Amino acid sequence: MATPVVVGFLASFTLIAAIGAQNAFVLRQGIRREHVAAVVTLCTVSDIVLIAAGIAGFGALINAHPAAVDVARYGGALFLIGYGLLAAWRAWRPSGLTPAEKGPARLVDVLITCAAMTWLNPHVYLDTVVLLGALANEHRDDRWLFGIGAVTASAVWFVGLGLGARRLAGLFASPVTWRVLDGLIAVVMITLGVTVAIG
Template sequence: MNTASVAVVSGFATSIALIAAIGAQNAFVLRQGIRGEHVLPVVAVCTTADLLLIVAGIAGFGALIAAHPDIVTVTTIGGAAFLICYGLLAARRAVKPGTLTPADAAPARLTAVLATCLALTFLNPHVYLDTVILLGALANEHQDSKWLFGVGAVTASAVWFTGLGFGAKRLRPWFAAPRTWRILDGVIAAVMIALGISLLLR
């Protein structure tokens, strides 16, 4: 395998390892996919966000963020508050569900869905630590092939979010009953609140 191929494969594998973990963004994409609601725009926003962050990291913005920890601190507090609030809303849905399952309910407005998606992406400090700083540093280790590493990383992001968003439709038969949605919302609530608290305790 030549140097260019190694860089692309390394970027792909590293990116998949970082984004595949259960997190706020993945939980949101999964829920939208199961609902079949604005899936393409959500996948596009997540992939584009990763593209911008990966490019920023390779271009050297990771060093800038590392040199100004106050930026991460402010993002951490804001992100923690948002995650806890979102988690509490999910908990409310789990405890007091509506008469319809989320799959049958009227779809949310695209602007609201995308605003939530952007908040879950850019208010999460782990995005900057993992994508900008870590991926940026690893990419620059490949020197002249650093942008090929970035190509692999972005490709992994696109593959992951596309598979998660559109693949979730296979789970729809399992979510025909309100109880299943309550379980999912309970899991999402636990993940969001736990992530928010963990950010505050760092």
């Protein structure tokens, strides 16, 4: 049986790896080699704060309202399965990822843009605060171990995406690569959703 750290890592990694505005921005900055360390740090620290808030908030909610466990479980399961189905749809009908040719060059402009894509994106809150918080609290006393795995996945993903983007630019320019990635995400998410639903 997988440990909470491993489950947290896999759950977080599959959520973070989905194609989105934030990842496209990090990928673009990596390809351009423009303020990559600052962007990666901002994304990672933001995820640490959001994941910790989700785990702490859901812990308090469950202590005050034990019935919230079922709501979190089935709501999270539906979201996971739905997310997996969307990933499967993207894998079936891919769209290329083409970062913009031009972008902000000054560090402050880059960080403002990155912060906006992170903190003004409602999906970030669903993924980290709501979904990962609910999944973490499925592990009760081990929920912070789940959190360690989740934030580790975030750091690994953003560092790998930002610093590896230059070498992977040709690979990720192909829709086939994103189809494979989305296909893997779909399998993991749907499996995790079913597992959560059946307890």
